[in-house]
Amino acid sequence: MNISDAASSVDSARTRGARTGRPYDHSSDEQILAITLDLLAERDYERVTLDEVALRTGKPKSTLYRRWATKEDLVLAAIRAAGRPPELDELPDHGTLRADLLAVIDSSWLGSPRRRLNIFAGLTSATRSSPALTVVVRSEVTEPYVEIYRRLLYRAIERGEVSANFAASIPVLADVIPAMSTHRLSSGGEHVQRDFFVAVIDDVVLAALHLTVE
Amino acid sequence: MNISDAASSVDSARTRGARTGRPYDHSSDEQILAITLDLLAERDYERVTLDEVALRTGKPKSTLYRRWATKEDLVLAAIRAAGRPPELDELPDHGTLRADLLAVIDSSWLGSPRRRLNIFAGLTSATRSSPALTVVVRSEVTEPYVEIYRRLLYRAIERGEVSANFAASIPVLADVIPAMSTHRLSSGGEHVQRDFFVAVIDDVVLAALHLTVE
DNA sequence: CATTTACGCTACCGAGTAGTATCGTAAGTC
DNA sequence: GACTTACGATACTACTCGGTAGCGTAAATG
Missing domain, CATH: 1.10.357.10 (Tetracycline Repressor, domain 2)
Structure with missing residues (x-):
């Protein structure tokens, strides 16, 4: 995976344009990213563990990994979701x-x-x-x-x-x-x-x- | 172990005043501490591993642990051995x-x-x-x-x-x-x-x- | 109701690393 | 030479943590 799409989600039917099946739960994305950023505010990147993210969000790790391929991706997404500094x-x-x-x-x-x-x-x-x-x-x-x-x-x-x-x-x-x-x-x-x-x-x-x- | 003696060496016959037996090899202490500081200049504290110190010094880990009880002690000793900034x-x-x-x-x-x-x-x-x-x-x-x-x-x-x-x-x-x-x-x-x-x-x-x- | 897709749960794997245990040996003292 | 203490080598334990696997279920579509 290269840097430009490092924050993109894992490949799934959703990204392939499928129309049936249980819908992707975007609302929980925000919560996960917010909590990831919380953790990052508390500790180093290295001490931010996915187990802890899973614990605080109440989501199992498997769900996290269905959306972001790696820890790096998750953190990257959290940063991006936080928005850029004011212009x-x-x-x-x-x-x-x-x-x-x-x-x-x-x-x-x-x-x-x-x-x-x-x-x-x-x-x-x-x-x-x-x-x-x-x-x-x-x-x-x-x-x-x-x-x-x-x-x-x-x-x-x-x-x-x-x-x-x-x-x-x-x-x-x-x-x-x-x-x-x-x-x-x-x-x-x-x-x-x-x-x-x-x-x-x-x-x-x-x-x-x-x-x-x- | 409290902070004040955190850099002291592990308790041993040497520190108990014994007079016989193979002598404590102080010269290798310096080498170990110097290499520890080298490593600390290359990476974070957390990424300084005792396995790496052992590798570079050629000393087995057991020897390191005979002198410093924990990694923290070793790093502390390395800092102290480096001397204080000029007065x-x-x-x-x-x-x-x-x-x-x-x-x-x-x-x-x-x-x-x-x-x-x-x-x-x-x-x-x-x-x-x-x-x-x-x-x-x-x-x-x-x-x-x-x-x-x-x-x-x-x-x-x-x-x-x-x-x-x-x-x-x-x-x-x-x-x-x-x-x-x-x-x-x-x-x-x-x-x-x-x-x-x-x-x-x-x-x-x-x-x-x-x-x-x- | 059949099908499809995501979710929740749990157990697991594999790598890295602090710290331990053991055992034979080298280097001293008396 | 007997004794004592440190050293070298190696194997091992315990734990953390990123990432995976598998299975049953919930929520959508047609």
């Missing part, structure tokens, strides 16, 4: 970079800031296990998310809030918030609170752009 | 914060910058596996390392290079370099080169302190 178009211009950044942090993509962070942590651990997953996570989760920050930073330059002299630093600065928060989570174990994000924004990102918060 | 006293004052920071990055603690980074990555993954390891890694590896950055930053304020207005940001800024580099490594997969560290220092840390590199 720039959907991000209102709050007038200040600080407000823009906070809006991204406070967004409910992947549930909540904390859940999002936990999922990120669970996924980055998969980097060393599954090459296919690594690629997909990068292209569909990490990269689009960092892209938001990058574009918000450029937008701040465009509207004259930030000096264009800093344009070259933006690719690095766009990584600061994700890097600092995952690092805090994984090396600290402490809960990452909102004031931590605020400190990173004010004392690192905005300070590096020579913006001072009043 | 501030040992860090010469290069006159500029930039030079000081680069000196830390270029230091050979844990072998080389790249190896150090890989070991960090291998260890942080253990955070979710072993609570005891988490505590030790934090207190003996992560925290002393970040402490270096913290003190270099304060030193820059003391000698007047950096405005004292930034004192409050230093705890956050001290995390920037470790956070950015481990994030780069784990989420990217690309090799982290020296110019990346330079970019982080110049465009993030020094910029946030309103220092510009000539």
Whole structure:
């Protein structure tokens, strides 16, 4: 199986266009994928077991394997079902970079800031296990998310809030918030609170752009 | 076994003060610990197997278990044997914060910058596996390392290079370099080169302190 | 009601890996 | 040389976990 269809379901009569027989139960798919994502928010990819998914969903493993060929497929599907991060178009211009950044942090993509962070942590651990997953996570989760920050930073330059002299630093600065928060989570174990994000924004990102918060 | 003696060797006649019999072969200890650390630089804690350590050292597993009661103990001992990060006293004052920071990055603690980074990555993954390891890694590896950055930053304020207005940001800024580099490594997969560290220092840390590199 | 397809259940397989047991042997001490 | 202790080699146990097999049943169609 190649990467492009890695999240597709197992071949079955349903995908072959049959019309009779017991119908495929799509509603339980959502539940399974949601619980898979829950688990991924709790632990590493490697510690997410199908036995546990089966237990929590109340579905037997055989049902899971009828829909997704491998654990990798299931997790991939769960990620995709969670939706992509918001696009720039959907991000209102709050007038200040600080407000823009906070809006991204406070967004409910992947549930909540904390859940999002936990999922990120669970996924980055998969980097060393599954090459296919690594690629997909990068292209569909990490990269689009960092892209938001990058574009918000450029937008701040465009509207004259930030000096264009800093344009070259933006690719690095766009990584600061994700890097600092995952690092805090994984090396600290402490809960990452909102004031931590605020400190990173004010004392690192905005300070590096020579913006001072009043 | 509690945490404080978690890295001690297995109880044996040697530790009971016996005087006869074949002597304990300390020299092979070093080799085993070094190879364990090598493995930890290559993969997660969980993927470091004692079978692999046995294979690479040429020692049977039984020998390993005669010296360290568990895998956790072995890894702990390997970390401790690697030595602690340099103390501030040992860090010469290069006159500029930039030079000081680069000196830390270029230091050979844990072998080389790249190896150090890989070991960090291998260890942080253990955070979710072993609570005891988490505590030790934090207190003996992560925290002393970040402490270096913290003190270099304060030193820059003391000698007047950096405005004292930034004192409050230093705890956050001290995390920037470790956070950015481990994030780069784990989420990217690309090799982290020296110019990346330079970019982080110049465009993030020094910029946030309103220092510009000539 | 016959047919078709998916589901629920349970038992199982196979690989990987932490940790154990045993037994003969090497390297010391008295 | 007797005794003591560690080492080398190998086999084994116990457990986890991804994935499979088989069988009876539920839910749809015609």
